[in-house]
Structure formats: structure tokens, C-alpha cells
Amino acid sequence: MKENRKQAEPTPATVVSVTHAQVAYDNRPVLRDVSFTVAPGEVVAVLGANGSGKSTLIRSILGLVPLNSGSIDLFGTPLRRFRKWWRIGYVPQRIGAGSGVPATVAEVVASGRLARRGILRPAGAADRAAVAEALEQVGLADRAAHPVTTLSGGQQQRTLIARALAGRPELLVLDEPTAGVDAASQAAFADALRGFIAKGGTVLLVAHELGPLAPLISRAVVVHEGRIAHDGPVPEPVGHHADPDHDHVHPHGPDEPTGMWS
Known part of the structure; x- marks a missing residue:
């Protein structure tokens, strides 16, 4: 059975276009005149220290945080008019995947099909195949029936x-x-992204450190104090992040020095 696909869309010159974006919380500037684009097939990492504004930038691109000024286009359409959300897959910062609901791993993954097929249409063979493939890609095929709350x-x-x-x-x-x-x-993420990229997918990711994702990155946008400080090749790590024995798995707390990209 063929997958229920939305009508084929033309390939735009840019997948994401941010122009003079500014965001402020309680009159405190977070993004200051940010402009950059992401072309089809690019793998762009948005880097920066904690509090630099990088996550706010991503949330603005997704329409989760309003701009005070400037504009954002997705697939050539102004964000305010963009409705084709099946074209975008979003993975938020680390949260409990089950959100307190006693769902299985397969059920959580299957919810990713809703934007494509619609809420009222029942799941079909194409949906089940897509779920199985996605679980295989991230190495969780053997956990499909497990409650997601039991996972690490x-x-x-x-x-x-x-x-x-x-x-x-x-x-x-x-x-x-x-x-x-x-x-x-982390290695499973890298493998899954490698497969997605090989099929022509475009990736925009926020990171404090890249770890095993580094070889996949085609371009880095470094945000510093709400501005674009660098747009080009991934900068070399500096300070303690450049040490050979630096642990790239640990989370970074708000009191840690500015670190890798400052």
C-alpha cells in the first residue's frame, strides 16, 4: 500500500530564512537583529553558550516564540501563513517522552504520523511501516511494546x-x-541523522557540544549574546572543551563558564 503523502511540494531556494529577527522578554533583548538562511540538504548547527539565545532562535523559527521585529520564512512561505507542518519534524530539549501518559514506545512514535495523515483518519499500513522504520533507525525496534516510562x-x-x-x-x-x-x-542519533541526510533531508540543530554529530555538520551558526558571531565552518573547541579527556556527555549547568563557543 502506498503511503498517504501530501501533494508534492516544490523545492524552495531556502528551507529556513530568518531576517533581522529580534526577540525580547520583559524588555530584555534575547535575539538582536539575527539573519541567516538554511538551504535544502544542509546540516546546520546553531551553537552557543548557555543563555546565548540559541534555543530562543529555534523556538522562534517554529512559531513558539513571537518576534518583536523581523521576519521568518519556512519553505518560502512567511511563518505567519505557514500551515504545512508535516514538512517539519521537531525534537525538543530532553523531556520525558511519555509526559506521564502510560504509552508504549511504538504509540509515542506513532503520534508523529498525525500531522501527515490527520487526526480523524485511522492508521494504515504506511503509518505502521513508517513507525517500524523509525524505531529501527534509532535502535529501539526491540523496545516497541515497552512502556516509554521504563526507558533510560x-x-x-x-x-x-x-x-x-x-x-x-x-x-x-x-x-x-x-x-x-x-x-x-548519541551514536544512535548520529546514525539516524546520517540516514535522514542521505535521503536529502535538511537538519537544523541546537547544540552546546556536537560530539559524534560533528562529522555530519556542514555549517555552524554561533550565537553570542543574541547576535550571530560566526556563520561558516564549525569552530575548533577552546578552553577545557578542547582537552582530549573532556566528557562530552554531561549536561552543562547555568553556572559553568561560557565554554566552547565564547
Whole structure:
């Protein structure tokens, strides 16, 4: 059975276009005149220290945080008019994948199909195939029937990535997907993204450290104090992050020095 696909969309010159974006919370500037684009097939990492504004930038692109000024286009359409959300798969910062609901891993991943098929239409063979493929991609096929609450933090994060992949999006947006996640899950993320990229997918991810994702990155956008400080090749690590024995798995707390990209 053929997958229930939305009508084929033309390939735009840019997948994401941010122009002079500004965001402020309680009159405190968080993003200051930010402009950059993401072309089809690119793998762009948004890097920066804690509090730099990188997560706010991603949330603005997804329409979760309003701009005070400037504009954002997705697939050539102004964000305010964009409705084709099946074209985008979003993986938020590490959270409990089950959100307190006693769901299985497969059920959580299957929810990633809703934007593509619609809420009222029952799941079909194409949906089940997409879920199975996504679980295989992140190495959780053997956990499909397990309650998601029984998984480790890294496995729960892999479940969220599988949920995004199950919708077969054109753009994957990931907000610090490997923060505080075990090395095995980081390697699984890298393998899943490698397959997505090989099929022509576009990736925009926020990271404090890249770890095993580094070889996949085609471009880095470094945010510092709400501005674009660098747009080009991934900068070399500095300070204690450049040490050979630096642990790239641990989460970084708010009191840690500015670190890798300052």
C-alpha cells in the first residue's frame, strides 16, 4: 500500500530564512537583529553558550516564540501563513517522552504520523511501516511494546527522534538532542541523522557540544549574546572543551563558564 503523502511540494531556494529577527522578554533583548538562511540538504548547527539565545532562535523559527521585529520564512512561505507542518519534524530539549501518559514506545512514535495523515483518519499500513522504520533507525525496534516510562533518559530521547522521523519530514529541527545523554544514544542519533541526510533531508540543530554529530555538520551558526558571531565552518573547541579527556556527555549547568563557543 502506498503511503498517504501530501501533494508534492516544490523545492524552495531556502528551507529556513530568518531576517533581522529580534526577540525580547520583559524588555530584555534575547535575539538582536539575527539573519541567516538554511538551504535544502544542509546540516546546520546553531551553537552557543548557555543563555546565548540559541534555543530562543529555534523556538522562534517554529512559531513558539513571537518576534518583536523581523521576519521568518519556512519553505518560502512567511511563518505567519505557514500551515504545512508535516514538512517539519521537531525534537525538543530532553523531556520525558511519555509526559506521564502510560504509552508504549511504538504509540509515542506513532503520534508523529498525525500531522501527515490527520487526526480523524485511522492508521494504515504506511503509518505502521513508517513507525517500524523509525524505531529501527534509532535502535529501539526491540523496545516497541515497552512502556516509554521504563526507558533510560537516552532511550526516551531516541523515542522522540523516532517520533519526528516517523512523519517523514523534509526538515528536522532538534533542540540540544544529545544534552546529558549516554554515549550509546548519541551514536544512535548520529546514525539516524546520517540516514535522514542521505535521503536529502535538511537538519537544523541546537547544540552546546556536537560530539559524534560533528562529522555530519556542514555549517555552524554561533550565537553570542543574541547576535550571530560566526556563520561558516564549525569552530575548533577552546578552553577545557578542547582537552582530549573532556566528557562530552554531561549536561552543562547555568553556572559553568561560557565554554566552547565564547
